[in-house]
Amino acid sequence: MKVNLLISAVFSIVIAIQHIAFADDNSNDPKVEQMEQFSVCNAGHEETTQFGQRINNTDSLKAGLGGPTLLEDFMMREKIMHFDHERIPERAVHARGVGAHGYFEPYTDWSNITAAKFLRTPDTRTPVFVRFSTVLGSRGSPDTVRDVRGFATRFYTEEGLFDLVGNVVAPFFVHDAMKFPDLIHAGKPEPDRETPQAGTAHETAYDFFAEFPETLHTVFWALSGRGIPNSLRQVEGFGVHTFRLINEDGVSHFVKFHWKPLQGLSNMLWDEAQKVCGKDIDFHRNDLYNAIDNGDYPEWELAVQIIPEEDEDKFDFDLTDPTKLVPESLVPVTRLGKLVLNRNVENYFSETEQITMHPGHLVRGIGVSNDPLLQGRLFSYLDTQINRMNSANFMQLPINRPINPVHNNQRDGYMQQNVYKGKVAYYPNGLQDNTPSMVEPDQGGYIDYPEKISGYKQRGKTAKFFDYYSQARLFYNSLTAAEKQQMIDGLRFEIGKSKSLDVRRRMINVINHVDNDLACRIAKRINVPLPEKIVENDNQTTVGLSIEEYPKARNIRTRTVAILTAPGIDTNEALAMFSYLSKEGAYPTFVGINLGDQEGLNITTTYLHTASVLYDAVYVPGGKDGIDVLTNDLFEFPYEEPKNFIVEAYRHCKPIAATAEGSKFVDYALDKKVTSNDGIVKGDSTSVIQNDFKAALIQQRFWSRLYLDHE
């Protein structure tokens, strides 16, 4: 036993040394150091087989130069064999994803609510990996489809892995794991034709939603702006289920986890999202990668809603029902600490693809609730990962290793990487002094919260689970007028995609339980008879659900601005705006007719290569000759591309700036379509408009321009 104590003391010291806060360059990050041991750099080396023979592997070995390839060519066999086995099954859900490394730091010592060490040591940075994902699409599907997104975070704590495998929407579609396969089968491409890809705008999805009204609350979230984020840096994250935090005294609090982005919240319009799919299928992936690459590290605050054990039953909904959220008006969030993503992956497959997140990766001080969906997930993830990784040793992959040492008596299996010493692989044992030894909760071992359970074995659910509509209504009521419009447009589009009138009618019937006006607005556009009013809307609202009302970013870092140019444009003005925006941390780009130098401007993209939908804002400098080129179509742009830049920026409610003659081009492009001048900034020069333009970029979207079909 003494040996044990000594080993664990030495281990604690090593861990403590490792955790001296690592700098932003990631030096001293224990996860970086661990991954380094496995990294391979081929640059400057000679080619070898996997078994180390130096070779020339460009030509296969043949019987004569024009003859057949010989079976004895071990180099070719090895190379082709490896290639043939390069693919692994994609994730059953959340197949399309993008990941990045970072760190988490708590703001203070949260010992009052949890024994988890990484939340109790404000001076300690815990390495983190985050993977964002869409749910329904295949691994190669576009980023900006309308879908829920995963927000899965792994904390490499010194007490083991903690994975917070959440989503960007607060509720979930179904409350019981038993219904998850049905939900996914209904949402995935229909099995006869395998269409459509990556979204719910089809018949089977709405057939299921209409039959299963508990889905409605989450359908509303997915059909609102939450389902088409502008950037993955501007999404909230939610743990969805109720978890427990347990402190050293064994006191448990229920918590809901949130990630609050410091970049603000923002979403695309559906028209825009569809166009982005065509222009840059990897839009979100590129956006995240570029920001991190440029040192603009996205940040989120980890927040919790804390509910004392004794308040468990005081809500109208059941805390273990994941189709419900805890309104922030009832329980405000407490911000525990900050996550910073500051390092891109070196290799997508080894890191983002091979990470195996699991809600059952919990650390001491964090526990689960009886949420039946969460209970099912605790079974599912390991199971699916065996299928995906094809070996029970996937936890030995570099991205999956905890930073603290692993000791147990698990042995062998495909692809075993470890060489275990000694002959003892069982417990209890005398030959190894009963080690690895058991660690009790009061000695630092995992705490299983001793919840008292009693009841009859049966299927079903308790009464509060049957309220399917109150929170869907609360969500709808809490949106701004523009947000309601977007959600309604989304519902019209998606339900209207169903050829079956019966499906459309049943879906309207379900929505009618939320609000008659809402149901009628949708119904009249999709050829469904207007339903009779059956409920009064109580007009209850809560805070924290509107994207438009979420606090804005404090600066314009990473905002992308297209500067429209043509020969004859005022280059001084164009450069002045470019330099102002760059100084403020925004990402301006000159868009021109040809790549390369144009009267001193470095044109890095053209009207052929890019489009308005790929930018947060547009600026048009002055210069009579240049504006003539744009206005009079002197270059015979095949599709009036420069004009479309302005038209789309306007329709998508984005800032538009112009100086001197540039304003004329904006007026020409918008013709008489302008219903609101909000977010259109005009003036004589950059110095005159720069502050207003900055304010508009912070604002990001001007929803007053959105067409509202019903006041």
Ligand code: HDE
């Ligand atoms: Fe998942 N989910 N899920 N899920 N989930 C998977 O696990 C599953 C659920 C979520 O970036 C799979 O390793 C079941 C809720 C994310 O690597 C699979 C149920 C939430 C990710 C699986 C749920 C999520 C997954 C597929 C109902 C939000 C991607 C590959 C009981 C809180 C993680 C894998 C990553 C991945 C099953 C419900 C989020 C098949 C059975 C609720 C973010 O095991």
